[in-house]
Amino acid sequence: MSRRLIAVSALVMLLVAMSVPLSAQATRTLQGQVVKGGDVPIPGSVVYLKNTKTLGIRTFISDNSGNYRFTSLSPNVDYEVYAEFQGNKSDTKTLSAFDSRSTATINLKINTK
Numbered sequence: 001m002s003r004r005l006i007a008v009s010a011l012v013m014l015l016v017a018m019s020v021p022l023s024a025q026a027t028r029t030l031q032g033q034v035v036k037g038g039d040v041p042i043p044g045s046v047v048y049l050k051n052t053k054t055l056g057i058r059t060f061i062s063d064n065s066g067n068y069r070f071t072s073l074s075p076n077v078d079y080e081v082y083a084e085f086q087g088n089k090s091d092t093k094t095l096s097a098f099d100s101r102s103t104a105t106i107n108l109k110i111n112t113k
Contacts, residue, residue, distance in 0.1 A: 030095055031069040032106045034062045034083045041066025042110060045085035052078040075100075083108040 034045040047068040049058045060068045062083070073079060075097065082092040090108040 026075050026102070027072045028075050028101065029069065029071045029103045030073060030079065030081065030106060031067070031103065032081075032108060034066045034068065034085070034090070034108045034110060036085075036110050036112045042083075042085050045083045045110065047081065047083045047108065050080040052080060081106055081108065083110055085110050085112070088112050 030049065034042045034047060036042055041062075041064075043062055043064045043066055045062045045066065047060045047062060049060070049070050050056070051058075051074075058070060060070060062068045068083075070079075070081075073095075078097050079095040080092050081095065083090045088110045090110045093106045093108065095104055095106065
């Protein structure tokens with residue numbers, strides 16, 4: 001009888017483990033601020049996020065404080081991020097798959113003329 005109980009318990013645990021939705025997998029967030037000289041925020045700048053695995057690109061327009069935020073990013077992919085404003089571009093920064101933080105902050109500086 002105890003073998004049967006152990007078998008049923010193992011089956012229940014297996015079914016519970018399999019029922020965890022894929023959306024429960026770990027994701028990460030990238031956030032930051034777009035600024036110009038003197039760390040002045042640049043609202044309305046376009047921030048580009050490139051998935052280096054699929055080459056897909058997502059965009060975000062920075063808010064009134066120059067902030068941007070990308071959510072639901074895969075922890076197993078490298079991402080490249082940069083910003084543009086009125087024809088000027090920031091340096092491209094990389095969020096590495098080796099970076100284990102669930103929320104990473106990368107500020108982007110645009111050199112305006």
